[in-house]
Amino acid sequence: xxxxxxxxxxxxxxxxxxxxxxxxxxxxxxxxxxxxxxxxxxxxxxxxxxxxxxxxxxxxxxxxxxxxxxxxxxxxxxxxxxxxxxxxxxxxxxxxxxxxxxxxxxxxxxxxxxxxxxxxxxxxxxxxxxxxxxxxxxxxxxxxxxxxxxxxxx
Numbered sequence: 001x002x003x004x005x006x007x008x009x010x011x012x013x014x015x016x017x018x019x020x021x022x023x024x025x026x027x028x029x030x031x032x033x034x035x036x037x038x039x040x041x042x043x044x045x046x047x048x049x050x051x052x053x054x055x056x057x058x059x060x061x062x063x064x065x066x067x068x069x070x071x072x073x074x075x076x077x078x079x080x081x082x083x084x085x086x087x088x089x090x091x092x093x094x095x096x097x098x099x100x101x102x103x104x105x106x107x108x109x110x111x112x113x114x115x116x117x118x119x120x121x122x123x124x125x126x127x128x129x130x131x132x133x134x135x136x137x138x139x140x141x142x143x144x145x146x147x148x149x150x151x152x153x154x
Contacts, residue, residue: 003036003114007082014079017114018086022074023141030060038115045121067092071135073142075149077105084108089154091128091135099133100125103154 005013024033034057043050043059050059064070072090079085086106093099104123111117134152137143 001035001113001115006112006114007110009079009081009084011076011079014084015076017084017110018074018076021086022072022088025072025074026070026139026141028064028070028139030057030064033060036116037119038111038113038117041115041117041119043119043121045119046123066094068095069093069139071137071139071142073135073146073149073152073154082110082112084110087149089149091133093130099128099130101128101132101134102126 005016009017021036024036027033034053037053037056040052041056043056045059048059050056067090070090070092072088074086074088077085077087084107086108087104088106089101089103091099091101102123102125104121107118107120108116109118134154135142135146137146
């Protein structure tokens, strides 16, 4: 199985990889997202450490059961060879209706087949009001015309 674009990345292929990842995560489907990672992919997400497809699938399922109406924007920060650095923000609410904007940075490393073998994530949650939300599109991929993080001043 390959997941193009493949490393080594150029500016164009790194940006494409970031947008494909964003679209996948906006599906909010662990079944869609998990195959983008190598069978032995290693993650650090906040203080949680995850390894392999079973752990990744369980992690994503828990995540999207908690983070309702999740909408994500990712932006390429840097790339070199088989590595990509990303900054991102996503908005979501909990089951009590409290809204949050989560800000983070990710460092990704890819195998030759284009699947991610390592994902190191740092992020923080900011409580927001519903009126402060900036990510307004139907659930699913961010529409092509919707502004990115830089255009939104984030």
